């Protein structure tokens with residue numbers, strides 16, 4: 002969550018029933034480490050109170066009454082200049098119109114006019130208003146000026162109508178805020194392919210051979226890449242996790258499917274982060290029908306599954322120089338999950354798989370590896386450098402790894 006740590010976020014709340022969702026957004030931003038100041042319009046105060054926001058942010062929530070106080074002449078300029086990002090959620094058609102035309106008749110719009118930071122808008126309005134030509138023209142103006150528009154979503158509207166106009170969910174808005182902040186970061190304009198989860202090799206229509214990978218580290222890596230501004234393709238087996246907002250998911254199950262997806266996505270990728278736990282062996286024959294007890298205990302013959310990293314690394318050798326540079330990402334990173342001889346095994350894999358970096362991961366303890374929230378890893382580089390990290394949250398480990406990838410790409 003560190004992209005939001007100590008960031009000043011200004012949250013504008015306008016007069017929509019979706020204002021209740023803004024309290025959740027303020028809470029999520031605060032939990033992620035941001036300092037959240039809130040401005041409510043007079044219409045927003047009909048739905049929620051400043052106290053609602055002060056209670057979740059621990060900071061002042063401003064209203065139009067502050068526009069005429071003793072410090073009024075500096076308040077809007079101060080808020081507008083000290084903030085890293087202005088998000089208006091929910092944003093009514095009226096406020097969108099004011100923003101598009103530079104009107105400044107309340108504390109929120111006057112602050113928005115003074116602000117020079119990125120602007121994220123989550124529109125919310127009732128049936129037909131979003132599609133109205135005036136709203137669409139205002140939207141186009143705001144997009145052209147660089148604003149990020151989140152939603153609105155389709156669904157039940159307050160009027161009882163079904164349509165497009167619901168404010169996007171706070172988790173979606175939060176994800177888009179992270180992406181907007183990431184635009185200035187080191188991986189902006191870079192494509193990063195991340196693999197996650199444990200592959201599933203079918204035995205018959207109901208059974209698979211798989212492993213304990215939860216996908217947590219891979220999903221955290223995808224989020225860390227997004228936070229640094231990357232275009233992220235997440236190639237994942239089924240997991241219980243939510244795909245980070247902004248990542249493009251390519252769902253796969255088997256090692257073969259993952260290999261095909263990785264090779265296709267690597268054609269224009271800058272880096273491959275191979276966090277998936279890929280099967281080394283798979284059943285040689287997949288039964289067309291469910292294997293029945295009455296037929297006795299099956300003898301399962303295994304064969305080698307494709308080694309994806311080796312296939313990617315091989316492109317540099319197999320293809321012509323020009324084609325090779327297109328196919329092999331400039332940085333290829335693997336993981337080595339080991340229960341013994343961690344560093345020896347990892348450095349052997351670093352060489353044999355022709356990697357730029359390997360993340361050695363001791364899975365013999367409960368606080369690291371499969372399913373845990375934390376991880377303890379050592380980074381081994383192709384040039385012989387070694388960096389051991391202490392026990393950290395998987396999201397922190399992910400951030401260190403992606404910052405390292407960014408440095409290698411420089």
Ligand code: CTP
Pocket residue numbers: 256275276277278279280281306307308309310311334335336337338339350
């Ligand atoms: N990997 C891969 N394709 C495979 C197996 C592994 O691309 N068929 C990748 C993993 O995603 C990981 C790295 O190779 O990034 C090392 O995986 P690991 O399972 O630790 O090593 P293996 O090569 O499978 O060797 P072993 O299981 O014998 O330790």
